[in-house]
Every structure is written in C-alpha cells, then in structure tokens.
Amino acid sequence: MNEIKIFTPATIANVSCGFDVLGLALDTVGDEMIIKKVTQKGIRITKIIGQKLPLETHNNVAGVAALALLDEIDCEFGFEIEITKKIKPGSGIGSSAASSAGAVWAINKLLEQPFSNLDLVRFAMEGERLASGVAHADNVAPALFGGFTLVRSYKPLDIIRIHTPKELYATIIHPQIEVKTSDARNILKTTVTLKDAIKQWGNVGGLISGLYTEDYDLIGRSLEDHIVEPIRSILIPAFNLVKQQSLTAGALGCGISGSGPSIFALSKGKETALKVAEAMKLVYNKVGIDYDIHISKVNKEGIKILK
Amino acid sequence: MNEIKIFTPATIANVSCGFDVLGLALDTVGDEMIIKKVTQKGIRITKIIGQKLPLETHNNVAGVAALALLDEIDCEFGFEIEITKKIKPGSGIGSSAASSAGAVWAINKLLEQPFSNLDLVRFAMEGERLASGVAHADNVAPALFGGFTLVRSYKPLDIIRIHTPKELYATIIHPQIEVKTSDARNILKTTVTLKDAIKQWGNVGGLISGLYTEDYDLIGRSLEDHIVEPIRSILIPAFNLVKQQSLTAGALGCGISGSGPSIFALSKGKETALKVAEAMKLVYNKVGIDYDIHISKVNKEGIKILK
Numbered sequence: 001m002n003e004i005k006i007f008t009p010a011t012i013a014n015v016s017c018g019f020d021v022l023g024l025a026l027d028t029v030g031d032e033m034i035i036k037k038v039t040q041k042g043i044r045i046t047k048i049i050g051q052k053l054p055l056e057t058h059n060n061v062a063g064v065a066a067l068a069l070l071d072e073i074d075c076e077f078g079f080e081i082e083i084t085k086k087i088k089p090g091s092g093i094g095s096s097a098a099s100s101a102g103a104v105w106a107i108n109k110l111l112e113q114p115f116s117n118l119d120l121v122r123f124a125m126e127g128e129r130l131a132s133g134v135a136h137a138d139n140v141a142p143a144l145f146g147g148f149t150l151v152r153s154y155k156p157l158d159i160i161r162i163h164t165p166k167e168l169y170a171t172i173i174h175p176q177i178e179v180k181t182s183d184a185r186n187i188l189k190t191t192v193t194l195k196d197a198i199k200q201w202g203n204v205g206g207l208i209s210g211l212y213t214e215d216y217d218l219i220g221r222s223l224e225d226h227i228v229e230p231i232r233s234i235l236i237p238a239f240n241l242v243k244q245q246s247l248t249a250g251a252l253g254c255g256i257s258g259s260g261p262s263i264f265a266l267s268k269g270k271e272t273a274l275k276v277a278e279a280m281k282l283v284y285n286k287v288g289i290d291y292d293i294h295i296s297k298v299n300k301e302g303i304k305i306l307k
Numbered sequence: 308m309n310e311i312k313i314f315t316p317a318t319i320a321n322v323s324c325g326f327d328v329l330g331l332a333l334d335t336v337g338d339e340m341i342i343k344k345v346t347q348k349g350i351r352i353t354k355i356i357g358q359k360l361p362l363e364t365h366n367n368v369a370g371v372a373a374l375a376l377l378d379e380i381d382c383e384f385g386f387e388i389e390i391t392k393k394i395k396p397g398s399g400i401g402s403s404a405a406s407s408a409g410a411v412w413a414i415n416k417l418l419e420q421p422f423s424n425l426d427l428v429r430f431a432m433e434g435e436r437l438a439s440g441v442a443h444a445d446n447v448a449p450a451l452f453g454g455f456t457l458v459r460s461y462k463p464l465d466i467i468r469i470h471t472p473k474e475l476y477a478t479i480i481h482p483q484i485e486v487k488t489s490d491a492r493n494i495l496k497t498t499v500t501l502k503d504a505i506k507q508w509g510n511v512g513g514l515i516s517g518l519y520t521e522d523y524d525l526i527g528r529s530l531e532d533h534i535v536e537p538i539r540s541i542l543i544p545a546f547n548l549v550k551q552q553s554l555t556a557g558a559l560g561c562g563i564s565g566s567g568p569s570i571f572a573l574s575k576g577k578e579t580a581l582k583v584a585e586a587m588k589l590v591y592n593k594v595g596i597d598y599d600i601h602i603s604k605v606n607k608e609g610i611k612i613l614k
C-alpha cells in the first residue's frame with residue numbers, strides 16, 4: 001500500500017465536567033486526507049483544499065505531527081499529504097487535531113503500524129502544540145481511539161478508551177463568531193474552591209459510570225460543569241438560551257465544545273438530536289447570528305480508511 | 308418477623324482521588340445489631356456491648372437515624388436496638404455509619420421495606436450529622452448499597468453503585484492514635500489549583516473506568532490523591548513509609564481511610580492483601596505504635612442478615 005485516503009473526525013473536548021480530560025469523536029463531521037508514500041524523504045504538504053492554511057511542513061500541524069513520528073523511526077521513504085478541510089479552524093471541534101491525528105495515523109498504516117495508538121497521540125500532540133501553544137491530547141485522543149476517551153494523566157501519558165453507548169448522538173452548533181483561544185484560556189481562574197472541585201469529580205464519576213452502564217439518565221444528570229462553563233460561556237452569545245432550549249428539546253446535557261464558540265448537546269437517539277438542532281437554530285435565527293450545525297452519532301472507530 | 312440480627316460493615320470513605328464521593332464496604336470488619344419490633348412506640352437503645360457510647364436515643368447515632376425514618380411513616384410499633392460494637396469509634400472506617408445504616412436498614416426490613424436504599428441513606432445521614440456535625444453520605448452509602456458507591460451529588464441526593472471487581476481486597480491498619488475529625492477538617496485548604504483539580508478528576512475517571520472493566524492496573528494507576536492526602540497525611544505517623552512499603556509489597560494503591568488515622572491499601576487477591584498487611588505491621592512495629600489490622604474482600608452486599 002503506497003497511498004491511503006482517510007476520513008479524520010471532528011472531536012468534542014472538554015465534555016462538561018470532564019474539562020481537559022474527556023473527549024469524543026464525531027461521525028459525520030471531519031476532514032479527508034490523502035497520504036502518499038514517496039521515495040523523496042521527509043514530509044511535504046502538497047495541497048490544502050477548503051481553507052487557507054500554511055503549506056510549509058514546519059508551519060502545518062499535520063506536517064509537524066508527521067515529523068515527530070519520523071523522528072522516532074529509520075524511514076527510507078517520505079510522505080506527501082493532501083488535506084481537504086471540512087472542519088473550520090477555530091470552531092472548537094478539533095480542526096487542528098483532525099489534521100495532526102490523521103497524518104500520523106495514515107503514515108503509521110503505510111508503514112505497517114510500527115507505532116501504538118498511544119505513540120500516535122504523542123506525535124499528534126506536537127501538532128496541537130503548534131496550533132495552540134499547548135500539547136494537549138483531549139482532541140487527538142478521541143480522533144485516534146474513537147468513542148469517548150479519558151486523558152487520565154500526561155506524565156506519564158495515559159489514555160483510557162471509555163465504553164460508548166449505542167444511541168448517543170451529538171448536536172453541535174457553531175455560531176460564526178471568533179473566540180480567541182488565548183482569551184478562552186486567560187479568562188479561567190487558576191484556583192477553584194474545593195467544594196466545586198468535589199462536585200466536578202462527583203460528576204466525572206457519574207458520567208463515566210453512566211457511559212459504561214448505558215444509563216442515559218445518569219449521563220444527563222452528570223453533564224454538569226460548575227467550574228469552566230460559568231466563566232467561558234460569557235464569551236459565547238446566547239449560550240444560556242441555547243443550553244436551556246436544548247434541554248427543553250430533550251437533550252441529556254449541553255456545554256461548550258473545546259474552548260468554543262461551538263456548543264454541543266448529547267442526546268439519546270437521532271430523533272432527539274434533530275429536535276435539539278431545531279431548538280438551537282431557532283435561538284441563533286432570532287439573535288441574528290449565522291451558524292453551522294452538525295448532527296452526528298458518537299463515532300466509535302475514530303479515523304477510517306475511505307479507499 | 309419481629310426480630311432481626313444483622314452484620315453492618317465497616318467502610319472506607321475518601322478512596323484516594325474520590326475524596327468526599329467514593330466509598331466501599333468491608334466484609335470481615337463490622338458491628339452486629341439486634342433490632343426488635345415492640346408494641347411501645349419510639350426507639351430505645353437497650354444495650355451497647357464493646358464500647359462506651361450514649362444509650363439516650365437522641366444522643367446515639369443509630370437512635371437519631373431510626374427517628375428520622377420513623378418521622379416519615381405512620382408506625383404502630385416501636386423498636387429496640389442492641390449494638391455489639393466491633394468497629395472502634397474514631398478509627399476512620401465508618402464506626403458511626405455502621406450503626407446508623409444498620410439501624411435504618413433493619414427497621415426497614417421489619418416494616419417490609421417501605422423505603423428505598425436512597426431513602427435509607429438519607430435517614431442514616433442524620434446519624435452522621437450527630438457524629439461529626441456534617442450529614443455526609445460517603446460511609447453510609449457503601450454500607451447500605453454494598454461494594455463501591457459514588458455520591459454524585461447531595462442536592463439532589465444521588466448515589467451510584469459502581470461495579471466491584473471480584474478479586475479486590477482491602478488491607479486496613481489502624482494505628483492507636485487519635486486524629487480529631489475537627490483537626491482533619493480544619494487542616495484542609497478551601498481552594499485548590501485548577502491544575503491539581505484536573506489531575507484529580509482525571510484519576511476519578513480512570514478509577515471508575517478501571518472498576519467497570521476490572522482493569523486492576525488502571526485501578527492502581529488511578530489511586531492517587533494530589534489534594535487531600537499530602538495535607539492530611541502529616542497527622543498520621545509514618546504514613547509515607549506505610550504507603551511505600553504497601554506498594555512495594557504489591558498493593559495497587561494506598562491512602563487514608565476516611566479522615567484517618569486508619570490507612571487502607573487495595574490489592575488484587577487475598578495473598579497480596581496479606582503480604583501488604585505484613586509490610587504495614589512491620590512499619591508500626593519498628594516505630595513502636597500499637598495497631599489493629601484488618602484484611603477484607605470488598606463486600607458487594609453491604610449489610611447482611613445473620614439470623
């Protein structure tokens with residue numbers, strides 16, 4: 001195999017109470033990438049369709065992630081990468097993670113898989129470091145492992161794949177406004193009350209338990225964030241109204257995707273996810289803000305081969 | 308049925324990262340109680356064997372919990388309670404919780420179970436309020452539900468029974484020193500860094516996941532507490548040495564039971580739990596502090612009928 005075409009998914013990180021640790025992969029939203037094994041050594045980004053992004057390997061997240069991989073193996077070949085971006089950068093659903101994870105996953109396949117998924121997370125995190133200044137793993141992990149993933153620890157890196165209930169659907173609305181990652185980060189407080197922290201880890205425990213037992217009601221009760229959401233949500237117009245209307249429409253829970261501005265809701269079943277989408281759209285139609293909207297089953301496989 | 312004799316277990320609360328939310332029930336350590344249905348209304352504590360504790364209903368945790376139950380039902384009878392205390396008060400393994408939970412569980416049985424387990428937790432918490440000033444649920448919940456329990460939320464009260472792996476054993480050493488609950492509480496900081504809080508809920512996620520998948524290695528990696536243990540452990544002589552020796556002997560993890568002074572370790576299999584006990588004993592033998600030691604399978608049933 002000298003060429004591979006893949007689907008690499010959008011992802012939701014910071015799943016409510018699971019700030020910085022819990023993420024999930026989407027099924028119907030993602031980029032396409034074609035990776036070719038070539039005789040010329042090194043990594044070249046040959047084409048990016050759909051978005052204006054840097055072609056220089058060192059300035060491209062996929063390029064940097066791929067270089068991190070090559071750095072750990074004696075490789076006789078090089079690789080050419082073509083990316084069709086369907087995820088908008090800055091939307092909060094893991095645009096850079098999809099490219100970074102996709103590149104290393106595909107190269108690993110073409111090399112007959114010398115690396116584990118955990119290694120691939122490590123390489124893809126270098127792309128994240130280029131994109132945001134922080135080598136976080138909570139988007140690249142679900143892209144690579146599929147389903148829900150938990151970043152239990154960074155030192156050492158420890159990623160846990162969490163059981164994903166069959167009927168779990170996500171609805172994501174992306175209001176066409178810019179939230180700077182630096183603003184979303186700087187607005188956070190560096191300390192929290194022990195009381196709020198305990199509430200949060202109680203909910204993390206409940207959410208993980210609900211995922212394993214497929215207890216949708218428990219998942220819903222646990223999708224709370226007492227720490228980050230109250231602060232970051234002020235950067236997203238009409239957040240509280242979108243959340244309230246989503247819950248009224250039947251969503252199990254609703255929160256900020258990544259560092260925003262996208263808002264996600266989780267629902268049991270596609271029908272409810274569609275109703276939630278209508279409720280979300282109605283809010284931004286009234287407020288007069290343009291949006292993209294996505295409905296997706298939670299993707300248990302992660303990155304997939306298209307041909 | 309007019310009389311019931313029960314075993315009501317000791318419990319470990321504050322299971323490492325699960326401070327204030329995660330508890331588990333023990334199998335070989337606990338009190339015995341005899342509860343009789345009598346014609347005279349109200350609750351009477353007729354006898355307490357093994358410890359000097361108040362016999363006046365309003366000053367006894369079992370009495371107060373039982374009164375909270377009677378307060379919510381029209382009852383033609385009264386109940387007499389006899390307690391054989393085998394759990395030492397102040398040991399940190401849920402002595403008061405065993406009495407409170409045992410009383411309401413037995414009365415509910417004699418009344419043909421008008422109340423749910425969640426109701427019983429609520430009544431037993433009144434005993435905890437008398438014992439410590441705080442109506443906490445993290446000891447009474449595992450006593451009543453069995454196995455591992457998560458107190459997801461207090462408002463509303465939400466208790467989740469977590470899957471308990473078959474081969475999980477606890478070793479508990481109780482150094483014969485006094486740690487005042489008020490000291491253990493006052494020494495805690497009211498705020499924590501967001502960074503430490505994230506580590507903690509990452510570990511809670513890992514621990515719950517490890518319990519459901521019976522992944523003992525993951526359970527071990529997740530049994531960390533970056534927030535409370537570093538502070539409270541200074542109240543317990545030789546804590547760090549006991550912990551280190553327990554891990555060297557093969558324990559999955561080790562931490563403070565409740566608010567101390569007991570130290571617990573979890574192990575896979577009885578053989579390892581016994582080795583951990585030897586390692587713990589050796590430390591306190593050298594230091595010259597008396598101790599009690601217990602080895603117990605995690606008790607999946609909770610309170611049990613003896614006859």
